[in-house]
Amino acid sequence: MLKRILLHATLVIGAFVSVFPFLLVVLTALKTQGQLGSTEPWLPGIPPTFANLSKLLRSGFPGYVANTLLMTAALTAGQLVFTTFAAYAFARLRFRGRDVLFWLYVATMMVPSAVTMIPLFLIMRDVGLVNTWWGLLAPYILGTPYGIFLMRQYFRSLPAGLEEAARIDGAGPLTILVRILLPLCRPAMGTLAIITVISSWNNFLWPLIITSSDDTKVLTVGLAGLKGGVGVDQNVMMAGGLIALAPMVTIFIVFQRYIVRSVALTGLK
Amino acid sequence: MESADGVRGRVSSPAEPGDARGPVSLAERTSVPASPAGYRRRWLANWYAYLFIGPSLFGVLAFLLLPLVVVLGLSLFHWELLSDPTFAGLANYRRLAADGDAWHSLWRTAVYVLLCIPLQTVLAVLLALLLNQRAKGMRFYRALFVVPWMATPIVLGLVWTWVFDPRDGALNRLLDLVGVAGPNWLSDTTWALPAIALVNIWQYTGYNMLFFLAGLQGIPQELYDAAAIDGATPVRRFFRVTLPLLNPTMFFVMVTNLIGAFQIFDTVYVMTNGGPNQSTEVLNFKIFEMAFRQFDFGYASTLSTLLFVVILAVTLVQVRFFSKRTTYDLS
Numbered sequence: 001m002l003k004r005i006l007l008h009a010t011l012v013i014g015a016f017v018s019v020f021p022f023l024l025v026v027l028t029a030l031k032t033q034g035q036l037g038s039t040e041p042w043l044p045g046i047p048p049t050f051a052n053l054s055k056l057l058r059s060g061f062p063g064y065v066a067n068t069l070l071m072t073a074a075l076t077a078g079q080l081v082f083t084t085f086a087a088y089a090f091a092r093l094r095f096r097g098r099d100v101l102f103w104l105y106v107a108t109m110m111v112p113s114a115v116t117m118i119p120l121f122l123i124m125r126d127v128g129l130v131n132t133w134w135g136l137l138a139p140y141i142l143g144t145p146y147g148i149f150l151m152r153q154y155f156r157s158l159p160a161g162l163e164e165a166a167r168i169d170g171a172g173p174l175t176i177l178v179r180i181l182l183p184l185c186r187p188a189m190g191t192l193a194i195i196t197v198i199s200s201w202n203n204f205l206w207p208l209i210i211t212s213s214d215d216t217k218v219l220t221v222g223l224a225g226l227k228g229g230v231g232v233d234q235n236v237m238m239a240g241g242l243i244a245l246a247p248m249v250t251i252f253i254v255f256q257r258y259i260v261r262s263v264a265l266t267g268l269k
Numbered sequence: 270m271e272s273a274d275g276v277r278g279r280v281s282s283p284a285e286p287g288d289a290r291g292p293v294s295l296a297e298r299t300s301v302p303a304s305p306a307g308y309r310r311r312w313l314a315n316w317y318a319y320l321f322i323g324p325s326l327f328g329v330l331a332f333l334l335l336p337l338v339v340v341l342g343l344s345l346f347h348w349e350l351l352s353d354p355t356f357a358g359l360a361n362y363r364r365l366a367a368d369g370d371a372w373h374s375l376w377r378t379a380v381y382v383l384l385c386i387p388l389q390t391v392l393a394v395l396l397a398l399l400l401n402q403r404a405k406g407m408r409f410y411r412a413l414f415v416v417p418w419m420a421t422p423i424v425l426g427l428v429w430t431w432v433f434d435p436r437d438g439a440l441n442r443l444l445d446l447v448g449v450a451g452p453n454w455l456s457d458t459t460w461a462l463p464a465i466a467l468v469n470i471w472q473y474t475g476y477n478m479l480f481f482l483a484g485l486q487g488i489p490q491e492l493y494d495a496a497a498i499d500g501a502t503p504v505r506r507f508f509r510v511t512l513p514l515l516n517p518t519m520f521f522v523m524v525t526n527l528i529g530a531f532q533i534f535d536t537v538y539v540m541t542n543g544g545p546n547q548s549t550e551v552l553n554f555k556i557f558e559m560a561f562r563q564f565d566f567g568y569a570s571t572l573s574t575l576l577f578v579v580i581l582a583v584t585l586v587q588v589r590f591f592s593k594r595t596t597y598d599l600s
Contacts, residue, residue, distance in 0.1 A: 004404065011399060011406075015413040018475055021428045022416070024439060028431065041431075041439040086325035095318035101326065108333045110584060114532040114553045115577040118560050118569055119339035120332060142328030173317040202421040204535045209561060220423040224539050227427065234431045241424040248419050256412050259419070263483045 025245060028238035029053065036235055052239035060214055064222035065243065068201060071136060071218055075200040076193055078141035083192065084185070086143060087151030088177050092163070102152075105145040113205075121209050135210045136218075140200070147192055150265045154188035155181065190258045191265055194251065201248060219244050340577070343570035350564045361571035371572060373547060374555040375579070377462060381551055382530045384466035390522065392474045394515070397481035398507075411482070414475030422472070426539030429468045430455060433540075458548040461541050465549060468536050473529075477522050484518035485511070520591040524584055531580050552576050 020042075027044050028036070029052055035045030089095070090102050120139055121130070129135030162184075163176045171179070182189075204220040211217055223240045226232050252259065344361055348354035365371055396414060400407055417425075432439045433454035441451035454464045488511065496506045512519075534553045537543065543550040543558070550558075553576065560569035 007399060007402065007404060008406075011410045014396065015410055018414050018417050018471070020439075021425070021432065021471070022420070024432065025424070025428055037437055040442055041437065042442075082324045082328070085321040089318040089321035093318040093321070095315045098318070101322065104334075105329060108329055110528065110581070111333055111337055112528055112532050112577060112580050114534065114556065115340060115573045115580075116333060116336035118556070118566060118573055119336035119343065121560075122339065122343075122566065123331075123336065139328075139332040142332075143325040145329060145333070148325060173321070198419045202419075202423070204421075204423050204538075205557070209557075220421060220535075223421075223423050223427065227430075227539055234434070234437075237427045238431065241421075241427055244421050244424045248421065249416070252416060252419050256415070259415065260411070260479060263479045 022245065022249065025238045025241045028235055029242040031235045033233060033235065036233065052236045053242070055236060056239050056243065060217070061219075061222060061240065061243065063214060064217055064219045067215075067217060068219040071203075071207075072197055072200040074137050075140050076196045078137070079143050079147055079196045080189060080193060082141075082143035083147040083151050084182070084189065085177075087148045087155055088173075088181065090148065091152045091155030092181075093173060105148055109145045109149060117205060117209060120206075124210060130210060131212050131216060133216060136207060136216055139206065140203075147196065150192060150262075151185075151188060154185065154265055158184055187258070187261060188265060190255070191262045194255050194258045195262055197251065198248060201244075337577075340570045340573050343567055344574045346567045346570075348565075348567040350566055354567065357567065361568050364568065365571055365575065370547070370550075371552075371555065371575070374550045374552050375575065377547075377549065378531060378533070378551040378553075378579075381462055381466055381533060381549075382527065384463055385469045385530050386523070386526055389470045389474050389477065389526070390519075392470070393477035393522070394481050396474065396478040397485055398511075400478065400482055401485045411479070414478055416475070417472045418476035420472065422535035423539055425468055425472060426536040429464070429536070430540050433464055455541055456545050458546050461545060461549050465533070465536050465540055468540075469530065469533065473526065477526065480518050480522050481515060484515045488514045516591060520587065523591075524587055527583055527587070528580055531576065531583070552579075 024041060028041065030048035030050070031039065031045035032049050032051065035049075039045050090098065090105075124130050124135045124138070129138065158181065162180055163171075166176050166180055202220065203218070204224070207216075207218045207221050208224070211221065223237075223244060226237050226240055343354070345357060345359070346354040347357045347360070400411055400414075433441075435441055435451070435453040435456070438454075440454070444451040452460050454460045492510050492514070493506060496510050501509065532553050533551050534557065537549050537551055537554050538557075541549040543554050552572065556569050556572045556576065559565050559572060
């Protein structure tokens with residue numbers, strides 16, 4: 001019994017630590033300038049104020065949110081389409097050079113993005129895509145090796161006999177993929193979508209480097225710009241944080257089983 | 270087929286259940302066509318396959334491999350963006366060898382990694398052991414521990430800057446309550462880097478726990494029963510049964526986390542901007558400054574190459590370490 005109480009006590013404390021910063025965002029975002037200093041950070045300001053949120057909504061923030069939404073949607077769609085096709089080919093089709101190419105993909109999974117950032121910027125500069133939507137999207141929209149690796153693992157876990165009947169009936173690879181395999185891939189694609197949504201939404205360094213004007217500025221870059229701004233205090237910054245975190249927390253709550261499943265997809269039991 | 274599994278394939282099996290014995294499709298089994306129709310089908314399958322991987326292959330070549338080649342090449346050039354690049358041979362590397370600031374930032378990166386990884390991994394294993402017990406509400410706790418993983422690092426930088434605020438921040442207010450005067454966390458050369466490391470630990474411990482939890486659930490109960498009959502204490506069972514059998518998970522978690530930690534940038538950018546007194550000027554931040562604030566793209570490429578070599582070396586050491594120790598194959 002004592003053991004059980006200890007277990008739950010530890011877990012409650014741990015869970016509180018992991019949720020507390022989110023709580024702090026909400027509490028602080030709803031405080032006035034005066035309440036920031038006069039209340040303890042972990043207590044709410046009474047009465048709560050929406051002035052910080054509306055201040056941001058009257059600035060460039062709605063535009064940044066729209067840009068982030070567009071980027072996230074485009075990257076997720078691209079990732080799902082191109083990754084699925086490539087992973088299917090690697091898992092289920094036989095072609096010259098397949099193993100070498102797959103080895104190449106796995107090797108590029110290890111290439112740190114920090115290392116390729118500078119040359120990628122210079123390549124984009126050479127082809128005139130700096131500060132454009134294409135420049136922002138190009139490096140990720142064709143699918144990532146990690147995504148392909150995950151999807152290939154999943155395709156390989158499907159029984160081999162699935163396609164045979166269709167193949168005997170003369171169905172080509174495209175028909176087999178779309179009609180037979182894709183419906184079975186929904187869980188894996190859901191997981192891949194969630195991972196991509198989260199990483200696109202949170203992406204910072206590449207947008208920071210490649211974009212410079214408000215028409216392509218994303219939320220993370222806008223948020224980083226809040227710091228040190230004139231008249232921008234903790235409450236306003238936390239209001240910005242709330243705008244960025246709320247959609248992700250919602251997605252997490254609704255789709256958390258897909259996130260847990262991402263572990264299974266790596267092939268680790 | 271085995272060779273295709275690259276780095277991961279070298280750690281033996283529990284990591285890749287489907288792979289060695291994975292399904293072989295019909296197309297694979299009929300790889301030697303017997304008739305003209307067979308040839309045609311095989312050519313068609315080939316053609317489709319290249320069409321399917323085409324876009325992603327273009328992405329890998331243009332946005333991953335080409336940049337890698339370019340960065341290695343550029344590290345041999347002087348280039349400050351406004352002028353044309355000029356070949357400089359090993360001049361940038363000689364500059365690097367004598368550049369105390371660069372070695373300082375490699376050192377600070379190493380300190381950061383050493384602050385994060387051991388603590389975060391040990392905590393994740395302990396948390397997984399706690400959550401692996403049968404009790405009410407475990408799924409709920411599991412979800413709460415994973416939430417930090419999806420939070421935007423830039424936002425976390427802002428939030429934790431507020432937590433670490435010396436006067437009104439939650440941490441020092443809390444310390445005041447117990448009569449301790451907290452330091453000026455982010456403007457203190459001793460505390461700034463550990464503070465940033467703490468954010469990373471907070472964010473990733475729960476997500477790593479998921480992997481260990483999955484690993485724990487894959488260990489057969491009979492092994493524990495056998496160990497118990499042999500009179501092994503719980504601690505001994507952990508070190509002799511649990512930990513060795515978690516090796517494939519440990520390998521994956523360590524490799525991915527180390528690669529990530531060496532590239533720390535976002536939180537440094539918002540929390541300290543490299544300061545105070547360069548104490549948080551980690552390598553990736555230094556590369557960014559060299560390229561996009563000083564426009565010295567040649568030398569920034571040399572620093573990128575250094576970061577690449579360090580990450581590659583650390584990864585290869587782990588591959589060797591774990592491939593020697595992972596000899597259990599229970600499936």
